[in-house]
Amino acid sequence: MFAKMKDYLTSPAFSDDQFRTHFSRAFKTLMLNMTLVLALAGFATVFFFVRKQFTAAQLLLYFLMLLTSWAVAQRGRIRLASVLFVAGNWVIFTGVIFSSGGINTINPIVYVSVTVTAGALLGPRAAILAAVLSAVVALGKTALDASGYVPPLYAPMPATSAWFVLVFGLVLAVTPLNLVLRSFAEALLQARQELEERRRIEIRLRESEERYRELFENANDIVYTHDLEGNLTSLNKAGQCISGLTLEEALKRNAVSIVAPQYQPLAREMVKRKMAGGESTRYEAAFVAKDGREVPVEISTRVIHRDGVPMGIQGIARDITERLSAETERRRLEAQVQHMQKLEGLGVLAGGIAHDFNNLLVGLLGYAGLALTKLPQESLARLYIEKIEATAQRAAELTNQMLAYSGRGAFTVRPLSLTKLAIEIGRLLEASVSKKAVLTYACDPDLPLIEGDAAQLHQLLINLITNASDAIGDKPGTITVSTRSVHATRDYLSKTFVDDDLEEGPYVCLEVSDTGCGMDAATRARIFDPFFSTKFAGRGLGLSAALGIVRGHRGAISVYSEPDHGTTFKVFFPIAPQAALDLLDEGCEQEDRMIAGWRGTGVILVADDEEVAREVARESFESHGFHVILAVNGKEAVEKFRDNAERISAVLLDLTMPVMGGEEAFHEIQNIRSNVPIVLSSGYTEQDVAKRFTGKGPAGFVQKPYAIMELAKKFHGLLHEVS
Numbered sequence: 001m002f003a004k005m006k007d008y009l010t011s012p013a014f015s016d017d018q019f020r021t022h023f024s025r026a027f028k029t030l031m032l033n034m035t036l037v038l039a040l041a042g043f044a045t046v047f048f049f050v051r052k053q054f055t056a057a058q059l060l061l062y063f064l065m066l067l068t069s070w071a072v073a074q075r076g077r078i079r080l081a082s083v084l085f086v087a088g089n090w091v092i093f094t095g096v097i098f099s100s101g102g103i104n105t106i107n108p109i110v111y112v113s114v115t116v117t118a119g120a121l122l123g124p125r126a127a128i129l130a131a132v133l134s135a136v137v138a139l140g141k142t143a144l145d146a147s148g149y150v151p152p153l154y155a156p157m158p159a160t161s162a163w164f165v166l167v168f169g170l171v172l173a174v175t176p177l178n179l180v181l182r183s184f185a186e187a188l189l190q191a192r193q194e195l196e197e198r199r200r201i202e203i204r205l206r207e208s209e210e211r212y213r214e215l216f217e218n219a220n221d222i223v224y225t226h227d228l229e230g231n232l233t234s235l236n237k238a239g240q241c242i243s244g245l246t247l248e249e250a251l252k253r254n255a256v257s258i259v260a261p262q263y264q265p266l267a268r269e270m271v272k273r274k275m276a277g278g279e280s281t282r283y284e285a286a287f288v289a290k291d292g293r294e295v296p297v298e299i300s301t302r303v304i305h306r307d308g309v310p311m312g313i314q315g316i317a318r319d320i321t322e323r324l325s326a327e328t329e330r331r332r333l334e335a336q337v338q339h340m341q342k343l344e345g346l347g348v349l350a351g352g353i354a355h356d357f358n359n360l361l362v363g364l365l366g367y368a369g370l371a372l373t374k375l376p377q378e379s380l381a382r383l384y385i386e387k388i389e390a391t392a393q394r395a396a397e398l399t400n401q402m403l404a405y406s407g408r409g410a411f412t413v414r415p416l417s418l419t420k421l422a423i424e425i426g427r428l429l430e431a432s433v434s435k436k437a438v439l440t441y442a443c444d445p446d447l448p449l450i451e452g453d454a455a456q457l458h459q460l461l462i463n464l465i466t467n468a469s470d471a472i473g474d475k476p477g478t479i480t481v482s483t484r485s486v487h488a489t490r491d492y493l494s495k496t497f498v499d500d501d502l503e504e505g506p507y508v509c510l511e512v513s514d515t516g517c518g519m520d521a522a523t524r525a526r527i528f529d530p531f532f533s534t535k536f537a538g539r540g541l542g543l544s545a546a547l548g549i550v551r552g553h554r555g556a557i558s559v560y561s562e563p564d565h566g567t568t569f570k571v572f573f574p575i576a577p578q579a580a581l582d583l584l585d586e587g588c589e590q591e592d593r594m595i596a597g598w599r600g601t602g603v604i605l606v607a608d609d610e611e612v613a614r615e616v617a618r619e620s621f622e623s624h625g626f627h628v629i630l631a632v633n634g635k636e637a638v639e640k641f642r643d644n645a646e647r648i649s650a651v652l653l654d655l656t657m658p659v660m661g662g663e664e665a666f667h668e669i670q671n672i673r674s675n676v677p678i679v680l681s682s683g684y685t686e687q688d689v690a691k692r693f694t695g696k697g698p699a700g701f702v703q704k705p706y707a708i709m710e711l712a713k714k715f716h717g718l719l720h721e722v723s
Contacts, residue, residue: 061092082121090114090130094137111138222287222297222317225304226255230271233312242319244290255315260286260294267299271313274301287317296320332495342529354399358683359610361399361705364392366616369708373623389707396705399683413687415576416452418508419443419483425461426481433469433479437514442482450508450573456549463546464512464569471516471567482511488556488572496556496572497528497547506575507555513568519561527559595712599625600719602649606630607637607665608681609657613704617652620708621715634660638668645673650715653698655682655689663692670696677718681706 065088073081093114111134119127222239226232235243235250243250243258259267263285274281281301286294297317304312368389375382422443430439461481468479490504519527528547550557553573561567604626606617618628629644631637634657641648651669655662666678677699682689686701700718702711 065089065092079122086114086118086121086126086130089117090133219316222319223315224250224255224317225312225314227312228275228310230254230256239317242289242295243287249290255313258287260288262286270299270301274303274313275310284320296324354683356683357399358396358704359613361392361396362610362616363612365389365396365705365707366612366620368392370616370619370623373708392705399705413451413453415449416454416457417447418450418457418510418573419445419447421454421457422461422481422483422510425458426465429462429465429469433465434472434474434477436474436476437469437472437479438477439465439479439481442480444484447483447508448485448506448575450553451576452553452573456552460546460549460571461510461512463543464571467543467569468512468514468516468567471514471518473516475516477515477566480511480513482513484509484511485575486572493556493572496558502554502556502574507572508575510571510573511568512571513566515566518563518565518567519559520563524559524561595709595716598712598716600649600716601625602719603627603629603644603647604715605637605641605644605648605651605653607632607634607652607657607662608654609633610654613654613681616708617711620711623708624712633657634662634665634668637665638672641669641676642672645676648676650699650719651676651678652702652711652715653678653680655680655684666693666698679714679718 065084069081069085069088072084090111093111111130115127115130115134118130219236220238222242223234223236224232224239225234232250232253232255235245235247239245240247240250245253245258256264256267266283267285270281270283282298284296284298286296289295296319298320299315299317301313301315303310304314368385371385372382372389375385423441426439426441433439465479465481471477472479486507486509488502488504488507490502493502493504527543529544547557550571555571555573557572558570559567560570604621606614606621606628607630608614608617609632614630614632618630621628626649629640629648631640634653636659637651637653638660641651653662653665653669657665660668662680662682666680669676669678674696679700679702680689680698681702681704683704686703689701690697700714702714
């Protein structure tokens with residue numbers, strides 16, 4: 001108890017600095033006022049009081065009490081100084097009452113001053129204690145007065161002294177009372193300021209809540225809150241619209257229950273991580289709407305605290321359906337671009353190989369043809385040479401497949417019926433397809449015509465039907481070949497394997513489907529890659545060549561397949577324009593015997609960097625009566641043409657040569673003599689070569705590898721027109 005009392009009396013601590021300042025100011029004010037009162041009392045003692053020595057002793061005691069209290073306060077012990085001041089006042093005034101007429105005089109008024117001072121400096125409990133002690137003393141003094149007790153130092157106070165004591169007592173009472181009233185006024189002013197500040201805070205809080213509510217309700221994202229058990233406590237309008245739940249329905253649901261099952265463990269883990277103080281809880285999941293559809297969302301959350309205690313979770317979920325669709329489309333386009341770049345790169349490689357190989361085949365076919373022209377019909381060597389020629393022709397077909405893959409196949413374009421082609425090829429292949437496969441047809445007999453090369457389309461059908469037969473294998477199955485006219489949208493065409501910005505419109509569709517083993521996604525992604533094959537002995541060129549044929553015909557191809565559910569290839573070709581149909585004419589071919597007996601005159605310039613090609617052309621032209629000038633590159637061809645411009649009747653010019661290419665040499669020769677007929681030769685197609693020339697182009701074109709009869713036909717017709 002004594003330790004607690006010591007702590008109370010000696011502790012300089014207050015609740016805050018403002019409280020300490022208030023008590024320090026109050027104590028110093030009372031000390032100043034009481035010092036003035038003491039000075040007034042000293043003046044009264046000299047001039048008015050009768051018992052000057054006794055009064056002076058009381059004043060001296062009072063002065064010592066003031067000094068002691070002031071000294072303690074200066075050391076920072078405000079509470080202890082206040083206790084000394086209040087107790088000293090009470091003791092001195094009690095002594096005055098007992099020695100100066102008791103309670104029948106005006107002396108008891110000082111008890112009011114002591115009580116008020118105790119309340120101002122030490123609080124309400126000290127004031128109550130001072131009042132109780134003063135009442136006890138007053139009752140005790142009253143009892144003594146009633147018993148006739150007279151203080152030993154008592155002497156009647158003159159009227160002047162009594163009035164002065166009254167004034168003195170009133171000053172003592174009014175001084176602390178004034179302090180209390182002033183403190184009360186300050187408290188009222190502070191209370192009013194706090195009330196105004198609280199009102200302003202409430203207004204700002206209400207405005208903030210209204211803004212939050214407006215943002216909450218009008219946000220485009222889903223905004224929700226739930227308690228620590230996961231029960232939803234709010235859901236904004238966007239959340240209600242996207243989920244299909246009303247607010248009443250949502251408040252009966254658990255937040256995890258509206259998350260798609262595959263994301264529920266993730267959602268629980270993220271909430272747990274956030275409650276544990278984790279920083280980042282942004283993640284992607286999906287909400288299950290009322291109608292059962294899944295809505296992909298991106299969720300971010302924060303913990304709701306109240307007085308520092310976690311109360312729940314607030315989350316924002318953004319609908320990312322459009323973003324995911326855009327990302328999917330972007331990935332599809334990137335994959336398509338990569339695929340097209342790969343095909344383009346491989347196409348350039350295949351085209352280059354085919355071009356060089358065609359130059360070699362020119363010699364084989366040319367010399368074989370020349371040999372046949374020199375041998376009599378009954379010669380046994382003709383059989384072997386014809387086999388050499390046939391083998392070279394098959395090699396040429398192989399190079400044409402490589403050119404078809406690169407999109408540069410040799411096309412003889414004319415209007416064709418895809419239905420007729422499909423049935424013709426199907427009939428030819430019925431004997432070669434799997435014995436367990438049944439080949440059926442569903443072809444439109446009135447199908448619009450397309451523009452295409454019959455040989456290339458034959459190869460396309462052969463590759464697709466053969467592929468379907470291999471997929472069926474030894475199990476019973478069905479291969480269905482069908483044709484029909486369709487209207488292909490731009491969106492549909494963009495999802496095909498060949499999408500060269502094809503226009504929306506009418507197309508002819510060739511469909512080859514089978515009930516075979518089907519393909520998984522990984523296999524489907526690679527079926528058009530060159531040299532990729534699922535067959536042990538496969539070369540992997542069939543479907544890659546098919547893709548090149550389709551590209552060369554400005555068409556598109558798509559594949560639908562699932563493991564054990566068969567495969568369907570759909571090929572789309574543009575319908576032939578009316579102008580092409582008007583030109584449909586099968587025409588007549590020149591007789592080989594007429595060409596064989598043809599003889600011409602004049603000089604022909606042959607320019608080719610391949611010696612075999614030059615020699616074959618020279619011997620072919622010389623066999624028909626022409627003189628031949630040879631050149632190994634474009635620059636030499638221009639120089640020899642300049643020297644013999646008037647003698648030369650025609651020019652055979654290879655497109656790809658060193659030093660100066662055929663295209664540049666063509667323009668140089670045209671500048672020297674514009675009316676000379678120039679025929680270009682190349683391993684690439686006529687369509688591909690024609691793109692390089694604007695204005696007046698070459699007079700003709702021969703595709704390598706060419707036979708000598710084909711070369712003779714080209715120049716026979718050309719020189720016949722010139723003559």
